[in-house]
Amino acid sequence: xxxxxxxxxxxxxxxxxxxxxxxxxxxxxxxxxxxxxxxxxxxxxxxxxxxxxxxxxxxxxxxxxxxxxxxxxxxxxxxxxxxxxxxxxxxxxxxxxxxxxxxxxxxxxxxxxxxxxxxxxxxxxxxxxxxxxxxxxxxxxxxxxxxxxxxxxxxxxxxxxxxxxxxxxxxxxxxxxxxxxxxxxxxxxxxxxxxxxxxxxxxxxxxxxxxxxxxxxxxxxxxxxxxxxxxxxxxxxxxxxxxxxxxxxxxxxxxxxxxxxxxxxxxxxxxxxxxxxx
Amino acid sequence: xxxxxxxxxxxxxxxxxxxxxxxxxxxxxxxxxxxxxxxxxxxxxxxxxxxxxxxxxxxxxxxxxxxxxxxxxxxxxxxxxxxxxxxxxxxxxxxxxxxxxxxxxxxxxxxxxxxxxxxxxxxxxxxxxxxxxxxxxxxxxxxxxxxxxxxxxxxxxxxxxxxxxxxxxxxxxxxxxxxxxxxxxxxxxxxxxxxxxxxxxxxxxxxxxxxxxxxxxxxxxxxxxxxxxxxxxxxxxxxxxxxxxxxxxxxxxxxxxxxxxxxxxxxxxxxxxxxxxxxxxxxxxxxxxxxxxxxxxxxxxxxxxxxxxxxxxxxxxxxxxxxxxxxxxxxxxxxxxxxxxxxxxxxxxxxxxxxxxxxxxxxxxxxxxxxxxxxxxxxxxxxxxxxxxxxxxxxxxxxxxx
Numbered sequence: 001x002x003x004x005x006x007x008x009x010x011x012x013x014x015x016x017x018x019x020x021x022x023x024x025x026x027x028x029x030x031x032x033x034x035x036x037x038x039x040x041x042x043x044x045x046x047x048x049x050x051x052x053x054x055x056x057x058x059x060x061x062x063x064x065x066x067x068x069x070x071x072x073x074x075x076x077x078x079x080x081x082x083x084x085x086x087x088x089x090x091x092x093x094x095x096x097x098x099x100x101x102x103x104x105x106x107x108x109x110x111x112x113x114x115x116x117x118x119x120x121x122x123x124x125x126x127x128x129x130x131x132x133x134x135x136x137x138x139x140x141x142x143x144x145x146x147x148x149x150x151x152x153x154x155x156x157x158x159x160x161x162x163x164x165x166x167x168x169x170x171x172x173x174x175x176x177x178x179x180x181x182x183x184x185x186x187x188x189x190x191x192x193x194x195x196x197x198x199x200x201x202x203x204x205x206x207x208x209x210x211x212x213x214x215x216x217x218x219x220x221x222x223x224x225x226x227x228x229x230x231x232x233x234x235x236x237x238x239x240x241x242x243x244x245x246x247x248x249x250x251x252x253x254x255x256x257x258x259x260x261x262x263x264x265x266x267x268x269x270x271x272x273x274x275x276x277x278x
Numbered sequence: 279x280x281x282x283x284x285x286x287x288x289x290x291x292x293x294x295x296x297x298x299x300x301x302x303x304x305x306x307x308x309x310x311x312x313x314x315x316x317x318x319x320x321x322x323x324x325x326x327x328x329x330x331x332x333x334x335x336x337x338x339x340x341x342x343x344x345x346x347x348x349x350x351x352x353x354x355x356x357x358x359x360x361x362x363x364x365x366x367x368x369x370x371x372x373x374x375x376x377x378x379x380x381x382x383x384x385x386x387x388x389x390x391x392x393x394x395x396x397x398x399x400x401x402x403x404x405x406x407x408x409x410x411x412x413x414x415x416x417x418x419x420x421x422x423x424x425x426x427x428x429x430x431x432x433x434x435x436x437x438x439x440x441x442x443x444x445x446x447x448x449x450x451x452x453x454x455x456x457x458x459x460x461x462x463x464x465x466x467x468x469x470x471x472x473x474x475x476x477x478x479x480x481x482x483x484x485x486x487x488x489x490x491x492x493x494x495x496x497x498x499x500x501x502x503x504x505x506x507x508x509x510x511x512x513x514x515x516x517x518x519x520x521x522x523x524x525x526x527x528x529x530x531x532x533x534x535x536x537x538x539x540x541x542x543x544x545x546x547x548x549x550x551x552x553x554x555x556x557x558x559x560x561x562x563x564x565x566x567x568x569x570x571x572x573x574x575x576x577x578x579x580x581x582x583x584x585x586x587x588x589x590x591x592x593x594x595x596x597x598x599x600x601x602x603x604x605x606x607x608x609x610x611x612x613x614x615x616x617x618x619x620x621x622x623x624x625x626x627x628x629x630x631x632x633x634x635x636x637x638x639x640x641x642x643x644x645x646x647x648x649x650x651x652x653x654x655x656x657x658x659x660x661x662x663x664x665x666x667x668x669x670x671x672x673x674x675x676x677x678x679x680x
Contacts, residue, residue, distance in 0.1 A: 187385075
């Protein structure tokens, strides 16, 4: 006997339609906030002449890291500028930073709640598993339905893809604070908030920073996929090169992403190392 | 009045712990309750009262429930039933806010593994308890510095805990516990992680601090020698129950049952008992009397020497029968005939320190208090009797009838 097929696809489509009609004000609000954030950031980044920004980033790298990192930043960004991907790279940077920023804004508090309440952790963990393993392309469709084409659905799907490490590692970092320290904080009469801010978060900071680093890297890896639904930036060049079979352009644009990724990764790694030794 | 009182204080671990309470009332053992219900008895109906200014030691082997018991006192572990009274107020009925105030103002705690906050400097660790109370920065820094000086770590305030040795870390732990000037200090195996020499130093310092600050201290340890050394009262625990409560002497000399007896049998009594435990009354004569009186006195009592004292009972010397005979022949006064070189000790001297004094002298060791008054003498027979486990009282009596 053959069981009838579960009409899962129909249900999902129905749910999508229902959300679209009933939550439109919320989606509209998100569209405006996210859109304005990306645009603002992008405008700020492109307001400076490329040379000024390159020097600023180099200086930043020099302050946070060592001269090697500053040198790499200087050369890497000059290569991007020279290849003619500067403004696109800044668009991508704006998208990545916005996605990472919102991920941290949502992810750290969620991680704290997970660490505090086992019941929340039990719900959140499978949701995170789902978000990380469901192919990222699948998010694109509802993202476009709810937020239309452009940079906003790109940011939203980047957040969905990139937020899990921040939540997981915030949760883990707080849970790894040694039991005896938590007990000591309790024994001296700390409120839950004092315990969180004076003990748990400072001790969990390196772990949380590792999560944020992962989140930034993952959202960068989404830029090409996001370009499929109209997000501008260097990812769009890669996508176009792929569809047109243009290996040279694809490599150039891909290299710009790699350089950006290395700079962002080393900068955040260095911040982690500093919080570790402090 | 007792500052802390525990009444039938009980902690059961496991699901639905209340189930085990009636079983404990029936007198079931910890093992039987676990076998039947899968519930673990942490603390079984503990009853005790701690007087203000006492060092109250809770002692037991690992798993006896002593660390659980101390955490019930400030509710780091929530008791299953019973009462904890702090100056008559039931700690178990406190609201979360009242409990926080109680922990902030009335009880300090020192932990076995120090539990210092690694991201804070020494001084920031010490002022943590003051910081959570909302005391302003300048004032709390002052108070923390005082506490730091008390434990002898001035100059280390800006170091991080991992730059300090174990002994120093625990001093910081102690300073943190004392910083808010609590009425009660809970010390959970505070010295157990330190090596023996440092441990002894810390015990000495704790006793010194205690003499100065008159804190009530609840001290947890698995080390009987430590318990005997610092405890005013000792509660001995086994399987979650308090087996015996008493002074160190009571625990040693009158063990309540076979378990306590076995526990204390390996104790080196010579390092626990002091001169005041074994001394007996000295036969004395005042300095104005003559040698004839002294000799008569010795004959009457069948002894061979007398302790010469002034009217204030201050020890001046010893006169033997031979000395007295010699004095009578040569017309000397008592003062001229007595020997001044008699060995003496203070009442707190430990027996093992007395051994050497005794072996080098033909006289018993005299016990003299701080103002020079003769309190008694220590004779070899009483020391041996005490070391062999007889009570001090018996040892004393044996001498007097001898």
